[in-house]
Amino acid sequence: EIVLTQSPATLSLSPGERATLSCRASQSVSSYLAWYQQKPGQPPRLLIYEASNRATGIPARFSGSGSGTDFTLTISSLEPEDFAVYYCQQRSNWPLTFGGGTKVEIK
């Protein structure tokens, strides 16, 4: 099973600041990685797929990069609605696995 490790666990930032979230895989997943955003009481929402492709309707301030074992989700300028938990997910190997999440909180 591929283990995805996200860091940091919590990121404390102010609106307007840049957020950089990391996801590291225990073995190469090529570019088969997605990012999701989850707010309290809601299901996850797909942001990025195949490491760098924005899903339908996702603002351009969200971008993804990386390949192999190291991936980054960047939010260029945080909006109030961006404070949430973010998860990465790989589809390279069965079973599909998710990272433990990074909480982006208001500083």
Place this chain on the structure above:
Amino acid sequence: QVQLQESGPGLVKPSQTLSLTCTVSSDSISSINYYWSWIRQPAGKGLEWIGRISTSGSTNYNPSLKSRLTISVDTSKNQFSLKLSSVTAADTAVYYCAREMATIPNYFDYWGQGTVVAVSS
């Protein structure tokens, strides 16, 4: 716009079978050969993929749950279902149903709102 809605008992006794159904609306579940998944999330924790089924009935299961798991589809009712046997407190979670992307499988672009299932006597 596809909508998914989970339903089932909110409380299950230990050693019994957890049964949930996901009803898909605004689209025929069999119109295209999508894959439909179950994913769960214990309170305050991360996400665990449980398993999936295609509209033609092909399944993939998480090996950690495979011995206890059955996922089925009923295209006539636009539903797919989850049965997890011999449950313990560790199976307490929010259970989501989700649809995989049409163009690239194994990523989830539509989700239900989730249903809370507690395992307790």
